[in-house]
Amino acid sequence: MSSITYHDNRIISAEQFVDVLDRSTLARRRPVHDEGRISRMLKHANILITAWDGEKLVGVSRALSDFSYCCYLSDLAVDVHYQKQGIGKELIQRTRDIAGENAxxxxxxxxxxxxxxxxxxMENFNDCFIIRRKSS
Structure with missing residues (x-):
């Protein structure tokens, strides 16, 4: 069993982010072929938690928060070979810890x-509404 470490202050590149999205199931639903957009996604997130197996990035939680009322967890990606080890749950908990218990x-x-x-x-909430983006 590998030892996973977590960081809330480790900057990752667009290439690293796309790589972990590819190794999870999220690449199908993210603009992974648009490096500029991926870079902006990373730049403007104000919470980024990463999970590492040595120097290998195996998980990411990317979120936007006001740290007082709400926190939108935009991306939760865990390499499929590392799933079912509690990494996703830990990334969510660390995201919540940083966002604050009132968010x-x-x-x-x-x-x-x-x-x-x-x-x-997590509670399933059915009363969600969305205006879809113009491009994927």
């Missing part, structure tokens, strides 16, 4: 992950 943690689940979130104590 609601909100996310839109990827279709493959809909069954995961209730298992770790």
């Amino acid at each position: 609601s943690l909100i996310l839109l689940a990827a279709p493959d992950a809909v069954e995961y979130y209730p298992k770790i104590g």
Whole structure:
């Protein structure tokens, strides 16, 4: 069993981010072929938690928060070879710790992950509305 370390202050490159998205299920739903957009996604997130197996990035939580009322967890990606080890749950907990207990943690689940979130104590909320982006 490998020893996973977590960081909330380690900057990652767009290439590293895309790589872990590719190794999880999220690359299908992210603009991984647009490096500029991926770079902006990283630059403007104000919470970024990373999980590492040595020097290998194996998980990421990328979020936007006001640290007092809400925190939108935009990306939760764990390499498929590292899933079911509690890494996703730990990334969520660390994101919540930084956002603060008064901030609601909100996310839109990827279709493959809909069954995961209730298992770790997240409530399914049906009253969500969205205006879709103009480009993927």
